[in-house]
Amino acid sequence: MTPLPHERYCDEIACQVGLLRSVVTSGTDLSAAVPTCPDWSLEDLVRHTGGALRWAELLVRTRAEDDVPEERVQGGGGPGPAGDTAALDAWLAESGERLVATLREAGPDAKVWGWAGILTSGFWARRMTHEITVHRADAALAAGLPYEVAPDVAADAIDEWLEILRHAQRTQPDDQVADLRGGGRSIHLHATDTGPELNAEWLIELAGDGVRWRRGHAKATVALRGPLTSVLLAFYRRLPLDTPEVEVLGDRALLEFWLERASFR
Numbered sequence: 001m002t003p004l005p006h007e008r009y010c011d012e013i014a015c016q017v018g019l020l021r022s023v024v025t026s027g028t029d030l031s032a033a034v035p036t037c038p039d040w041s042l043e044d045l046v047r048h049t050g051g052a053l054r055w056a057e058l059l060v061r062t063r064a065e066d067d068v069p070e071e072r073v074q075g076g077g078g079p080g081p082a083g084d085t086a087a088l089d090a091w092l093a094e095s096g097e098r099l100v101a102t103l104r105e106a107g108p109d110a111k112v113w114g115w116a117g118i119l120t121s122g123f124w125a126r127r128m129t130h131e132i133t134v135h136r137a138d139a140a141l142a143a144g145l146p147y148e149v150a151p152d153v154a155a156d157a158i159d160e161w162l163e164i165l166r167h168a169q170r171t172q173p174d175d176q177v178a179d180l181r182g183g184g185r186s187i188h189l190h191a192t193d194t195g196p197e198l199n200a201e202w203l204i205e206l207a208g209d210g211v212r213w214r215r216g217h218a219k220a221t222v223a224l225r226g227p228l229t230s231v232l233l234a235f236y237r238r239l240p241l242d243t244p245e246v247e248v249l250g251d252r253a254l255l256e257f258w259l260e261r262a263s264f265r
Helices: 006-024 042-061 085-106 121-143 151-171 228-235 252-261
Strands: 185-191 201-207 210-215 222-226 247-250
Touching: 006 042, 006 085, 006 121, 042 085, 042 121, 085 121, 121 151, 151 185, 151 201, 151 210, 151 228, 185 228, 185 252, 222 228, 222 252, 247 252
Parallel strands: 185 222
Antiparallel strands: 185 201, 201 210, 222 247
């Protein structure tokens, strides 16, 4: 599918940063564990996310031709000391503002290194949109706060994840995603709360040469159904399959097999 317009990604990064800041300032204990990222506290999650925004900003601003070590990112680790809500909030706000300004200045076609083989600033606009969109879900779940995301962004996050899996299968033959091949098996994702104009359904086939996918309705070995936000979160392993928000029809073991091998933090 065609990615969203560059300015849409820029706008959404700004929106998601604001929503993540609202979690930071909600009064939730920053040392609270994040159930969907078990090694992290809420503060660890926010520092990781803000650091990723600053790393991407440096790549795009300098038109990097290769990867840049994280230790070269100014302020990438966040403010000190730990537990200072106001400082963390201000640092996150600045991280988002810097990235959005740099992406707007660069436009979608500036040549920049990217780990998925897409060497444009547009790759980073899309990647950082979904990085913060999904990590905001982690933060909201940790804080016990509601979570919603715009339908076009949620659908594009699923598209992007499937494209990343295809890239991993081509370039990382020893990775566990290599197991997601062959057998004539298939997965159908079906959002139940969107209209036909968005076409928020996916058929994913585990073909011999790797994952193949397309938007649209089709019979499959297993189907995951529910509201689009819930389907997104379950597909990213942020909601368990037995949550009442989604329904699994067919070979549940295949969906579990997929989720175990298509992990993404």
